[in-house]
Amino acid sequence: MEKLTVGDLTIWWLNGGVTFMDGGAMFGVVPKPLWSKKYPVNDKNQIELRTDPMFLQLNGKNILIEAGIGKGKLTEKQKRNYGVVEETAIEESLRELGLTTADIDIICMTHLHFDHACGLTIWENDQLIPVFPNATIYTSQVEWDEMRNPNIRSRNTYWPENWEPIQHQVKTFENMIMIEDRIKIIHTGGHSDGHSIIQIESNGEKLIHMADLMPTHAHKNPLWVLAYDDYPMTSIFAKEKFISEAINENSWFTFYHDAFYRALKWDKEGNIIAEVKKQ
Template sequence: MKVGAFEIIALNGGQTQMDGGAIFGVVPKPLWSKKYPVNENNQVPLVTHPLLIRTGDKNIIIDTGIGRGKLSEKQIRNYGVTEESKIGEALAKQHLTVEDIDLVLMTHMHFDHATGLTDSEGKAIFPNAWHYVQQDEWHEFISPNIRSKATYWTQNRGTYESKLILFEDEIEPYPGIKMKHTGGHSFGHCIIEFQSEGEKAVHMADILSTTAHINPLWVTAYDDYPMQSIREKERLTRQYAAEGYWILFYHDVSHLAIKLTEDGKHIMSSIKRDE
């Protein structure tokens, strides 16, 4: 899809099948199963597809997928991994290599977003890119607590740290692209806004992980600060709907992007992943 001068392309960063109760939290299954697919093991399919943003003079990647060759057999089983990352192959289809990536923007550092930062030896997958991470998120990543250590993995540290840029509330790594701290899903979680030639889009990452999570009260059991997620969604989805933003997805198995009706409650138009 295009947003003004920005071309946005989903890259194959892998696919998982996570427990439905974890993804939809306290929402009863008879409700969420009407809005999102589920298998006989109560697992829901979630892609981990980074977004490639081609601006004309820069190549930017948002989040990095689950990597390749870094997950143990136990992790592959527990997270229902059906496919590991094929970032190199996906970039080749765009006549690019990992060396051509200029910026890596991380919405947060959970394993399903950050394992593709490095190879199994800790070498940066995108060696020439500046990597942007919210400061609180970074510090929790390198020193997780008893809960967060399950998803902030030391194996995802690596040589990219020599090209690391931290920020607090907001930063504009490229004209028209802003990273904004929201918290909620994690303390340092961020969203990313795009504006170009009068067109607008936003990547709300894991505070709006699938189209089934539009209701502000539907948050995952993985959210460390669920009331903050609800607070952000309540305000932002209505704003983005009213202002005509495309909402982009990293996890939704069917949708790359949607636009909401003005009241923020229903899908008005969509771009499917297979289109």
């Protein structure tokens, strides 16, 4: 289990599952000869994408960022379409840390697409129940509204089974919210209308989690946005702003989807100057 120290905080990556998604969709209008130099692709034109939540402890609270792809939630057809080769093993990851899913106090959700939110609920005795029954789940109000009332495009990723069992646990915010004095969740839009990013600061060190505005290290170029993005120009403007700011502040960039890097730092010339690789 990989970890990163930021100031006096330690971030651990849990095992949230593995998908293989279409590389063309993940890089939008960028030609394959360009993006395939930066991220490996298989003979089905698929790229490996993790769905691994981050865990940290702060002010006596056990906190997750994202929730994994879930376990026992997807049909065989869905597994095939999304290239799911491994489902969530978050319970096992937490056990390594001496914890259970009931010990999680806070979950910070950047957005609620199925590959982030399926891990919030699970089937038990023919009914769906919360995986983390004692957690407060934070997401933007815009995201929560669309999750419950998806449009013709977004209904393919906002599923009732991922929100109905946990709706009593959800707490929303408008533009920004500060969690436990250190974790800032900022609504950006772009990938989805309600998409957010996360910034963490501890003892002068900083971390930024760009979520699906930058799902892998290969998406650093502000113009390299996903075909899945509902509002690509919003994604581009947000990437221009937050990536440059984070590099100037010597921030760590962390990843939920990247199959090769858990976290890294770039200098102003685009060189990787620090890294935590997926083992």
